[in-house]
Amino acid sequence: MPSSAITLSHTVLTDGLYFGESPRYRDGLLYVSDMTGRKIYTVDEQTGSKDILVEVESQPNGMCFADDGSLIYSSMFDAKLHRLQEGRSSLYADMSGIMKGYCGDMAIDGEGRVFLDDTGARVLHGEDPKPGQLLVIEKDGSVRVAADQIVFPNALMINNDGTRLFVAETFGNGLLRYDVGAGEA
Numbered sequence: 001m002p003s004s005a006i007t008l009s010h011t012v013l014t015d016g017l018y019f020g021e022s023p024r025y026r027d028g029l030l031y032v033s034d035m036t037g038r039k040i041y042t043v044d045e046q047t048g049s050k051d052i053l054v055e056v057e058s059q060p061n062g063m064c065f066a067d068d069g070s071l072i073y074s075s076m077f078d079a080k081l082h083r084l085q086e087g088r089s090s091l092y093a094d095m096s097g098i099m100k101g102y103c104g105d106m107a108i109d110g111e112g113r114v115f116l117d118d119t120g121a122r123v124l125h126g127e128d129p130k131p132g133q134l135l136v137i138e139k140d141g142s143v144r145v146a147a148d149q150i151v152f153p154n155a156l157m158i159n160n161d162g163t164r165l166f167v168a169e170t171f172g173n174g175l176l177r178y179d180v181g182a183g184e185a
Helices: none
Strands: 020-026 027-035 039-046 050-056 058-064 071-076 079-084 086-096 103-108 114-118 130-139 143-150 153-158 164-169 173-180
Touching: 020 058, 027 058, 027 103, 039 058, 058 103, 058 114, 071 103, 079 103, 114 153, 130 153
Parallel strands: 103 153
Antiparallel strands: 020 027, 027 039, 039 050, 058 071, 071 079, 079 086, 103 114, 114 130, 130 143, 153 164, 164 173
């Protein structure tokens, strides 16, 4: 146990979120999924003003930005990814044939591959927790399983040089590392 706790100061940037998730930052705006509120917001970092970017009936969760600046976001209950480009949403990938639980967090690599965690069970719909999986969605929308038997995967992150993907194994109490350089994963 640490001998003393560290106190960090904070400033409330905005409020009114029901369940904020998957914060991302781009061009002076903070993007936040409000899972229960069924919206993705942009928040101005200077003023804290919050604007609805898109409403997602089947609840948003993870999101990332493609190299063209478009936002790729999940619709967690129906196992789909959508692309928001120039104010219009379109289907990016449908994982309903392979998804075991819910769409969770995601990250995108320099090759344009989206890594998405599948929680493994629909716990919000009464299922008992089960191992999940890590999915890879290629730029053409094709989907494959990259890893399985991950106990509630969450919080994906790719290192700065794009060679490694880290996944928090929430109920497994661990942090997993995968090599994801060009041609790997």
